[in-house]
Amino acid sequence: MDLFGENALIKHERSIDRDSKGRFAKKMIAEADTAKRKAKSYQLMYESERSRNRGFWEMIRQKDEEIIRLRNKLKDYE
Structure with a gap:
């Protein structure tokens, strides 16, 4: 309660x-x-994390491209 009773x-x-x-x-x-x-x-957090880990994703992309290239080579030999 204050001075006025409220x-x-x-x-x-x-x-x-x-x-x-x-x-x-x-x-x-x-x-x-x-x-x-x-x-x-x-x-901004996503873009900063992506730029920080750019090397990792680049390696993953190169690995996938290499697998596709090798599969295509195997098909050519068959």
């Missing part, structure tokens, strides 16, 4: 939604903006 912890019936720039927005717009921001961050 409960100090009043719950707000509505939460205030904001977009990524801190402006007031409707709930759907705020959630969409948050989802876009998360998608961009996940895309």
